[in-house]
Amino acid sequence: xxxxxxxxxxxxxxxxxxxxxxxxxxxxxxxxxxxxxxxxxxxxxxxxxxxxxxxxxxxxxxxxxxxxxxxxxxxxxxxxxxxxxxxxxxxxxxxxxxxxxxxxxxxxxxxxxxxxxxxxxxxxxxxxxxxxxxxxxxxxxxxxxxxxxxxxxxxxxxxx
Amino acid sequence: xxxxxxxxxxxxxxxxxxxxxxxxxxxxxxxxxxxxxxxxxxxxxxxxxxxxxxxxxxxxxxxxxxxxxxxxxxxxxxxxxxxxxxxxxxxxxxxxxxxxxxxxx
Numbered sequence: 001x002x003x004x005x006x007x008x009x010x011x012x013x014x015x016x017x018x019x020x021x022x023x024x025x026x027x028x029x030x031x032x033x034x035x036x037x038x039x040x041x042x043x044x045x046x047x048x049x050x051x052x053x054x055x056x057x058x059x060x061x062x063x064x065x066x067x068x069x070x071x072x073x074x075x076x077x078x079x080x081x082x083x084x085x086x087x088x089x090x091x092x093x094x095x096x097x098x099x100x101x102x103x104x105x106x107x108x109x110x111x112x113x114x115x116x117x118x119x120x121x122x123x124x125x126x127x128x129x130x131x132x133x134x135x136x137x138x139x140x141x142x143x144x145x146x147x148x149x150x151x152x153x154x155x156x157x158x159x160x
Numbered sequence: 161x162x163x164x165x166x167x168x169x170x171x172x173x174x175x176x177x178x179x180x181x182x183x184x185x186x187x188x189x190x191x192x193x194x195x196x197x198x199x200x201x202x203x204x205x206x207x208x209x210x211x212x213x214x215x216x217x218x219x220x221x222x223x224x225x226x227x228x229x230x231x232x233x234x235x236x237x238x239x240x241x242x243x244x245x246x247x248x249x250x251x252x253x254x255x256x257x258x259x260x261x262x263x264x265x
Contacts, residue, residue, distance in 0.1 A: 003162060003163060006163045006167070010171045013171070013175065014171070014174055014175065014178070017175055017178040017179070017198055018178055020178075020182065020194055020198070021178050021179070021181050021182035021185075021186070021191075021194075021195065021198075022181075022182075026188065026190060026191070029191065029194065030190075030194070033194050033197070033198075036198065036201075037201065040175075040201050040204070040205060043168075043171075043205055043208075044205075044208055044227075047168075047208050047209060047211075047212040048212055049208050049211070049212070049224050049227070051224070051228075052204075052208060052224055052227050052228060052231070055228060055231055056201075056204075056231060059231055059232075059235050060197075060201075060231075060235075063235060064197065064235060064238045067238060067239065067242050068190060068193070068194065068238075068242065070242075071190055071242045071245055071246060072190060074246055074249070075190075075245065075246065075249040075255050086184060086185040086186075086187070087185065088184075088185075089180075089181055089183075089184030089185025089186075090181060090185060092180065092184055093177045093178070093180045093181035093184065093185075094177070096176070096177050096180055097173055097174060097176075097177035100169075100170075100173035100176070100177070101170055101173055104166055104169045104170055104173065105166065105170075107166075110164070110165045110166045110169060111164050111165070111166050112164060112165055112213055112215075113162050113164055113213075114162075114165075114212055114213050115213070115214075115215060117212070120221055120224060124220075124221065125221065125224060125225075125228075127220075128220030128221060128225060129225070131220075132220050133220065133225055136225075136229060140229055140232045140233070143232075143233065143236055144232060144235075144236050146236075147236035147237075147239055147240050148236075148239065150240055150243070151239045151240050151242075151243035152243075154240070154243040154244060154246075154247050155243040155246050155247060
């Protein structure tokens, strides 16, 4: 695992995430959201989970980011009104970050380097999905169908 | 320098805090959804990091499976959440969560 690549990816990801959280223009924030997810997918590649990284790129940048942009365009009249910024949220977020970092740094068993492992191939993931994880997979399929129908029913025009 | 598990967890904690910041301090419904997605992504990063740093490789790869299912669930959540934002906008003509304060339809 490469240290320089790690530093570059973490700076990119955190900067893009911070931009997505604080930029005033909604469209810019949505595009920084996409960049932040590119960074998270790069983390997954760095950790050796290539399939999950690709799935993240397809789902988040291909589907969720496009969905967010569509929603922004459909609710456009409202965009310029995002004035309120609640500063108590900043305090809570910083407190949560400090607490988590303190707990992580205090736990000595976490300061380990990655062991050498066999590369995780798509074949192994597919075998696991089709054998020991077949019921969760079916449940996810059911959940996605229900979510699709639910989103359609919600967003459909009401009959007057 | 080889990154240890601690550094991955700290990056993930930072990502979670940024998502929390977006969800708590913005008043726009779409921003809150973006913040929730970021917090879910931080959890996924934790799953993958713990899987990769486990002393013995698991068969089947549990962390990867958890991350895949969690990605699928957060995609479903985003679709329903954005549909709800559109419905709320159609009804109230605003997406500011401070103004969506009626239970009456």
